Amino acid sequence: MAEFPVAIKNLITAFERLPGIGPKSATRLVFYLLNTPQSFIDNLSNSLLRLKKDIKICSVCFSVGDTEVCSICSDNKRNKNVVCVVERAIDVMVIENMGGFKGVYHVLGGAVNPLDHIGPDDLKIVELLQRIRKMVNEVDKKDMEIILATNPTMEGEATALYIKRRIEEIDKEVNISRIGSGLPIGADLEYADQATLSRALDGRRSI
Ligand SMILES: [Zn+2]
Numbered sequence: 001m002a003e004f005p006v007a008i009k010n011l012i013t014a015f016e017r018l019p020g021i022g023p024k025s026a027t028r029l030v031f032y033l034l035n036t037p038q039s040f041i042d043n044l045s046n047s048l049l050r051l052k053k054d055i056k057i058c059s060v061c062f063s064v065g066d067t068e069v070c071s072i073c074s075d076n077k078r079n080k081n082v083v084c085v086v087e088r089a090i091d092v093m094v095i096e097n098m099g100g101f102k103g104v105y106h107v108l109g110g111a112v113n114p115l116d117h118i119g120p121d122d123l124k125i126v127e128l129l130q131r132i133r134k135m136v137n138e139v140d141k142k143d144m145e146i147i148l149a150t151n152p153t154m155e156g157e158a159t160a161l162y163i164k165r166r167i168e169e170i171d172k173e174v175n176i177s178r179i180g181s182g183l184p185i186g187a188d189l190e191y192a193d194q195a196t197l198s199r200a201l202d203g204r205r206s207i
Contacts, residue, residue, distance in 0.1 A: 008034075060131075062107040062124050064089045072096075072104055079103045081139050084147040085128060085163065087111050087156065091149065091189045098194045101201065103147070106131065111155035112162060120162055129166055136171050145175045147204055152183045164207055177204040 004012070008030055015026035033041060057063075058070035065071055072078055072092070082103030086092060092105045108123040135144055148163060150156035164176050180203025183192050192200070 061092075061105045062089075062109065062127070063092045063105055077102070081135060081143045082145045082147065083128075083131065083135075084149050085160075086149050086189065087151055087159075088190075094190050094192075094197065095149070095201070098198050098201070100198065103145070108150070108159065111150055111153070111159040113155045120159075123159070125163060125166065128163065129170060132167055132174065133170055136174065141171065141173045141175075145177060147177050147179065147201075148207070149179045149189065149201070151188045152179075153188070160207075176207055178207045179204050 003009075011030045011033075012023070012026045015021050015029050016023055018026075021029070033044075054066070055064050056066060056068055056070075058065050058068070058073055060069055060073040063070050063072070067074070079102050083106050084095065084101065084103055085106045085108060086095070087108050087110055089107050092107060095101050095105075106124065106128045108125065108128070110118055110123055112118060112120055112123070132146065146163075146167060148160040150159045160178055167174050167176055179200045183189070183196060183200045189197065
């Protein structure tokens with residue numbers, strides 16, 4: 001069987017490393033790209049090159065943005081007393097796309113997972129607790145809400161429980177809620193459809 005040219009083989013290998021892409025899809029993508037105009041490839045390459053270089057991690061919520069403090073954290077119309085805690089920046093995008101949420105976020109950077117040796121110290125939990133401590137001192141606790149929107153997986157639930165306990169150590173009166181049921185158990189937030197996610201957020205309950 002004839003071998004693919006090196007340039008094609010390299011790109012197939014690179015694509016195969018992406019989540020959800022097997023050898024067949026990778027090959028299909030590469031041959032699709034081969035048939036697109038050079039300008040498309042140039043744009044794509046440029047976007048890829050810029051991806052990591054131009055992105056800033058928000059110093060408040062640890063989501064991604066174009067500036068030191070992201071557009072959500074610097075928006076005066078957002079309710080800074082309602083913090084939605086998520087695992088990944090993609091979850092911020094998913095909830096934002098849903099529309100309707102007027103609070104702010106805190107991106108943990110993952111979930112506690114002993115099998116992968118990810119403990120609470122590997123996540124932005126200390127930073128979250130600092131934010132909460134500051135809020136407790138500055139705003140009326142009745143106006144505060146911490147929504148734990150970690151994934152409905154074993155790791156996500158364990159992380160939510162851990163954070164709840166740590167918040168209670170700061171102040172027992174802080175309103176803590178967990179996104180409601182209806183989300184597919186064991187799946188990541190990003191795969192939930194908007195209606196389900198919207199219902200899960202609206203149906204959040206105090207924990
Ligand atoms: Zn931010």
